Amino acid sequence: MTPLALAPPATEPVTLTEARQFLRLDQGDEDELLSTLLTASRLMIEAAAGRCLIEQRWRIVLDRWPAKGEIRMPLSPIARIEAARVYDMLGAAQTVAEAALTLDRSADPPLIRLTGEVPEIGRDHGAIEIDVVAGYGATAAAVPAPLRQAVLRLAARWFEERGDVASRDARALPGAIAALVAPFRRGRL
Template identity: 50%
Template structure:
């Protein structure tokens, strides 16, 4: 399975005004830098937590349907299945309606369970595509507060330490990791 980002988040989990207030900044001189730090901090929190913060669309590409009839989704949290396709021998896409799947969002990771027989792909590689909408929601307010605070704290740390000190080694502070840890996917 290969996940491919189709559309990234339209907003960040914190606003520019929120970060500027957090940093106690006036003026617009640093806005471009802060915007890039916010995006990078979001991606770091997503990587460390294993969760997509703001809604985004991803495509999962498979060679064949799983034998057990269930697909463990590597992205979390899953909002909905957008569309699914199977490619025939001629490379034509056959749409599989979302109603042919059950989305188990109570499982962690979420599972896509096939509700009946599925058309078989005609090509050996990449014959199945499932597009998903994942994230906590479309707006920053839907992202849990500890994850938003982690983004703020990372942006503040990076803003204050811009590489002026050659001895500085960027690390995620323990207090930020403590904010992220409860959202990590557990493995037993």
Template identity: 75%
Template structure:
């Protein structure tokens, strides 16, 4: 199973104004840098927590339908299935009926159950594509406050301590930021 990002979030979980206020910046001459740091911090927090923050579109690519009839998704939380298609032997996309797939977005990890007839996969690799919306909601307010705070603090850290701090943080996030993400971290067994 391969997740592919299709469309990034429409907004970041922390606005530029919030970041500027947190850093006590009165001028906006470094807004481009700060916006880049907020985006990079979101990506790091999403990776650390194993969660998508603001709604974004992803494609899940499978080779075959699972024998169990259940697809455990590598993304969380997932709120909607947008579309699904299966490629036949000729490489033509066959749509999957919306009623054939049921999303359990409350489960962790979220899962999709096959509940109806689905077309057979025709090609050996990447035969099934399922497009989903992953994230806590469409607006920053939908993101849990500790995760928003983690993004804000990480972006501020990188802004204030320019240089190699970002590469060190890529190895291991600071303890205070990991503590903010801990309650949301996806556990893998």
């Protein structure tokens, strides 16, 4: 299973204005840098939490349908399935009926269950594509406050302590930020 990012979020969970207020910046001289740090912080928090924060489009590529009829999604949370298709022997895309796939959002990780007839696959690799929208919602208000705070604090840390801080943080999040993310991490056995 391969997840492919199709479209990044239209917005960040923390606005440039919020970050400037948090940092007590009156001038907009470094807005470009701060915007870049907000995006990098979101990506780092998403990786640490194992969650997509703001709605973003992804494509899940599979070689074959799972034997048990359940696809454990590598992304969380999943808002909806947008489309699904299977490539036949001639390489033509066959649309999968909407009723054939059911999204179980309550499972963690989310599951897509086969609940109807699906087309036969026609090639060995990359035969199935499922387009999904992952994230808590389309706006920052939908993102849990601790995750928004983690993005803000990490961007502020990188802004205030420029230099090699980013390389240290790449190995492990600072304790206070990791504590904000911890309740959202998916447990592993």
